[in-house]
Amino acid sequence: MSEVQLQNITKSFGAMTVIPNLNLTVPDGSFTVLVGPSGCGKSTLLRIISGLEMPSSGDVLIGGQDVTLEEPSKRGISMVFQSYALYPHMTVAQNIDFGLRLARMPAAEREARVAEAARILALEDYLDRKPGQLSGGQRQRVAIGRSIVRHPKVFLFDEPLSNLDAALRTQMRVELAQLHQSLDATMIYVTHDQVEAMTLADQIVVMNAGRIEQVGAPMELYDRPQTEFVAGFIGSPKMNLLPGSAIGQEEVKTVGIRPEHIAVTGEGGDWPAVAQVVETLGADTVVYAKAERIGDVTVRLPGNIRLKAGERLSLTPERANLHLFGHDGRRMEVVQ
Amino acid sequence: MTIAAAKRRLPVSERLRRSLSNGRVTAALVLLPPALILFSLFVMLPLGESAYYSFFNWNGYGTPTEFVGLENFERIAGHSIFHTAVGNTLKIVAVSLFLQMPLALLLALLIHRKTPTNAVFRLIFFLPYILAEVAAGLIWSFVFDGNYGITASIAGFFGAESFFILADREWAFAAVMTVIVWKYFGFHMMIYIAALQSVPEDQIEAARIEGARRLQIVRYVQIPHIKPAIVVSAFFAIIGALQVFDVIIPLTNGGPSNQTHTIVTYLYTFGLTRLNIGFGSAVGVILFIAAITVALFYQRIFMRGKQA
Numbered sequence: 353m354s355e356v357q358l359q360n361i362t363k364s365f366g367a368m369t370v371i372p373n374l375n376l377t378v379p380d381g382s383f384t385v386l387v388g389p390s391g392c393g394k395s396t397l398l399r400i401i402s403g404l405e406m407p408s409s410g411d412v413l414i415g416g417q418d419v420t421l422e423e424p425s426k427r428g429i430s431m432v433f434q435s436y437a438l439y440p441h442m443t444v445a446q447n448i449d450f451g452l453r454l455a456r457m458p459a460a461e462r463e464a465r466v467a468e469a470a471r472i473l474a475l476e477d478y479l480d481r482k483p484g485q486l487s488g489g490q491r492q493r494v495a496i497g498r499s500i501v502r503h504p505k506v507f508l509f510d511e512p513l514s515n516l517d518a519a520l521r522t523q524m525r526v527e528l529a530q531l532h533q534s535l536d537a538t539m540i541y542v543t544h545d546q547v548e549a550m551t552l553a554d555q556i557v558v559m560n561a562g563r564i565e566q567v568g569a570p571m572e573l574y575d576r577p578q579t580e581f582v583a584g585f586i587g588s589p590k591m592n593l594l595p596g597s598a599i600g601q602e603e604v605k606t607v608g609i610r611p612e613h614i615a616v617t618g619e620g621g622d623w624p625a626v627a628q629v630v631e632t633l634g635a636d637t638v639v640y641a642k643a644e645r646i647g648d649v650t651v652r653l654p655g656n657i658r659l660k661a662g663e664r665l666s667l668t669p670e671r672a673n674l675h676l677f678g679h680d681g682r683r684m685e686v687v688q
Numbered sequence: 689m690t691i692a693a694a695k696r697r698l699p700v701s702e703r704l705r706r707s708l709s710n711g712r713v714t715a716a717l718v719l720l721p722p723a724l725i726l727f728s729l730f731v732m733l734p735l736g737e738s739a740y741y742s743f744f745n746w747n748g749y750g751t752p753t754e755f756v757g758l759e760n761f762e763r764i765a766g767h768s769i770f771h772t773a774v775g776n777t778l779k780i781v782a783v784s785l786f787l788q789m790p791l792a793l794l795l796a797l798l799i800h801r802k803t804p805t806n807a808v809f810r811l812i813f814f815l816p817y818i819l820a821e822v823a824a825g826l827i828w829s830f831v832f833d834g835n836y837g838i839t840a841s842i843a844g845f846f847g848a849e850s851f852f853i854l855a856d857r858e859w860a861f862a863a864v865m866t867v868i869v870w871k872y873f874g875f876h877m878m879i880y881i882a883a884l885q886s887v888p889e890d891q892i893e894a895a896r897i898e899g900a901r902r903l904q905i906v907r908y909v910q911i912p913h914i915k916p917a918i919v920v921s922a923f924f925a926i927i928g929a930l931q932v933f934d935v936i937i938p939l940t941n942g943g944p945s946n947q948t949h950t951i952v953t954y955l956y957t958f959g960l961t962r963l964n965i966g967f968g969s970a971v972g973v974i975l976f977i978a979a980i981t982v983a984l985f986y987q988r989i990f991m992r993g994k995q996a
Contacts, residue, residue: 404893425899437894441912450908451898502898 354415354428354505354538355380356401361410363396363562370396371562374410378506378540379555383532385541387549387585388559394542395510397559401540402431402508415505425451430499431508434515436491438483438498445470445479448497469497472531489520496531509541513548525551546586550574558582580677583608589638589650591675598623598646599674604684608675611638611652614667616659621666625649630659641665735976742970747963760970769946770971773954776861780932780950783865784872784925789918792873796880797906810881814874821871825938828867829854832939854940861948867935872928876921883917884910919990926982930975951975 356378363371370393378384386394399405401412403424412420419427438447445466446453452462470476473493483491492512499507509528513521529552532539543549549556550570558565558573558581565585566578577583583591589611596604599622615621616639625643632655639651639659649667659665676684698706707713742760744752764770795813799806816824831838834852843850853863887910895905911918933952936942942949942957949957951971959968 402897404896424893424897429897431894431897433890433894435888435890437888437890439891439909439912441915450895454899454904498894498898 355413356506356538356540357411357413358397358401359411359413361397361400361412362408363393363400363405364408369408369562371400371407374562374564376557376564376567378538381536381538382555383529383539383541383553384555384557385543385549385553386557386559387543387546388565389585390544392559393562394544394559398431398508398510398540398542401506402429403427404431428505429508430502430504430506431510432492432495432499432512434511436483436495436512436515438491438494440483443480443482444475444486444494444497447483447494448479448501450498451502465501465503466497469500472500472534473497473527488516489524492516492524493527496528500531500535505538507535507537507539509539511543512541514543514545521548528552547588550586556586558585560585576683577608577675578683580606580608580681583675583677589652592649593677594646594649596676598643599669601676603678604676605679605681606677608677609669609673611650613670613673614649614651615670616651616653616657617666617668619666621668623649623667623669625665625667627659627661627663627665630661639665641667643667738969738972738976740969741966742973744966745964746966748965752966756966760967761974763967764970764974767958769949769958770951770954772947773949773951776948777929777932777950779861780865780868780929781926783869784929785922788869788873789876789921789925791869792876792921793880793911793918795873796877796884797910800881800884802885810878813877816871817874817878819871821934822938824867824871825935828863828870829939832863855944857944857947860940860944864936864939864948867939868932871935872925876925879917879921879924880914883914887913919986923982923986923990927979930979930982951978 356376358374358376361371361374361376362369374397386397388394396405400407401414403412403419403422403426407420410420411418414427414429424431439450442450448469449462449466452465457465466479467476470479473496475490475493475497478486478490478494483494486494492515495512512528513524516524525548528541532552541548541552553570555567556570556573557567560581566573566582570586573582573586577586577591580593584593587610591608591610592614593606593608596602596607599607601607623643623646625641625646627639627641628648629640631638631640635655637653637655637657637659639653641649641651643649651665651667653659678684704713741752743755743757745754745756745759746752795809799809799813819827830836832852832854834840834850834855839853840850853859891909891913892905895909900908931952932950933956936948936950936953937956940948942953946957952975955968955971955975958964959971
């Protein structure tokens with residue numbers, strides 16, 4: 353049982369409140385991703401869970417136990433840092449079993465745990481090397497190995513993939529997902545990359561300015577964003593957020609429509625437009641168009657569609673897939 | 689055939705022509721002389737001269753004529769005060785390495801974080817180093833004064849008999865070493881503070897999560913990280929110990945009974961003030977060889993890993 357509960361958490365630095373009264377439950381065994389733009393308080397929240405930062409008020413419960421005042425090492429957590437935080441003077445093996453040595457675990461058990469972690473992370477051949485002799489991806493694996501051997505109840509990840517190149521990031525993403533399946537542990541993962549959030553999470557927490565905008569499964573957030581912020585943040589290419597006048601509803605502040613929910617017709621569509629830029633991605637073609645009286649509209653089309661910049665288009669949004677947001681930025685439940 | 693091998697086989701004239709045409713020789717001809725001339729004039733020449741004088745019995749006036757071979761060195765080797773001076777210099781090395789550096793490290797660990805209070809402490813601890821050596825020596829000679837000094841007041845407070853520590857054959861050098869530690873620990877502390885501030889915070893946080901206590905973080909994370917700074921500071925400590933001079937002159941002037949000389953004050957007292965320039969030069973040569981030996985050891989042992 354390793355559910356994480358945050359109750360009425362507030363965090364202030366001096367006069368500035370970065371997290372005002374936040375409540376969140378991370379279910380046991382879930383892969384929860386905290387996502388949001390830089391400075392939204394997601395890393396601070398992770399540090400509060402880890403114990404590296406104390407909340408100004410509120411309680412942190414791990415596995416039902418109040419650990420608000422506990423030392424980080426007594427919380428049954430482990431953390432993987434953005435910079436990996438490996439010790440450059442220690443070998444990979446020493447880095448991995450550092451915590452076990454501190455806990456005075458018998459050598460035989462230590463070795464067994466290091467060997468197991470090395471096997472899971474394919475690090476067997478590198479145990480005697482120093483971190484300086486490893487690639488970024490290997491270092492990341494060592495940092496994860498250091499987490500695994502302690503058998504924590506909760507794994508914390510602070511933007512662990514942001515220092516890797518795009519190809520390696522995709523690979524490590526898959527490895528992390530596999531790791532979660534095999535360990536069946538609770539994982540809390542911070543990122544500003546919504547693609548990572550969508551691909552890894554079974555629960556996404558979208559944060560903005562210290563507040564939680566929405567909590568839910570990835571497709572729930574994608575299909576029914578509760579706020580305009582979530583609508584714009586989740587999904588790539590981004591959802592089109594247009595004025596209500598685009599669909600003739602002046603009481604609606606913003607109407608959202610995902611790029612794949614706009615059809616391109618030759619004539620007679622709702623929005624006459626001109627293609628500005630056409631990106632051919634292979635499986636998809638993404639068209640950035642300028643629509644009359646509406647503004648910029650992004651459209652995602654099948655890869656076999658051939659369009660050129662400057663071409664005149666006629667765009668028609670799928671009525672069933674419109675998202676309407678009121679002046680408070682929240683979703684309006686409208687019967688079509 | 690490799691490119692390097694092909695180059696070696698070229699005739700000298702061809703190699704010279706190529707070097708001239710690519711500007712490397714011109715650059716060397718233009719850039720090398722200023723440094724070379726200054727270094728020769730102000731370092732190599734005096735050293736060579738000193739080595740030359742060390743073979744003469746010469747009082748510094750006129751040209752040295754009385755060649756005595758290695759006699760100056762023999763006299764030094766047999767001089768008990770020189771032995772004391774070398775012993776004292778070694779004591780300073782030991783105190784610098786095993787008392788001053790640990791003290792500096794301890795203080796650096798306590799005040800390396802950037803806070804206003806720490807900045808004040810840093811300044812206070814660094815002040816002795818900024819102070820001129822002669823001034824520091826004088827201040828401490830007042831402190832140690834058996835009639836009016838602070839030590840006299842302390843002794844008086846406890847009802848003990850006043851004592852003149854700088855005139856005590858047994859304890860005078862301990863007092864001198866106290867002043868040396870006080871004078872220079874701030875310098876080493878600053879080196880450590882700079883190094884400690886560069887230890888990545890997340891490594892310390894990772895250690896905390898792994899369950900490391902404060903002392904374990906110091907031992908396993910911070911000290912290994914600042915090892916290069918500790919090595920540099922040790923090098924400065926040893927070289928500095930070989931050069932101690934201006935603190936001693938106002939404190940004890942080498943006394944009582946020549947018990948507190950270092951190699952440099954010995955050189956000054958028995959070479960310069962007694963107008964035995966040849967003898968003094970011989971001491972200088974010995975000191976130079978000692979310093980060079982330390983530098984070479986440093987290069988060999990500690991710089992080895994960095995060349996790779």
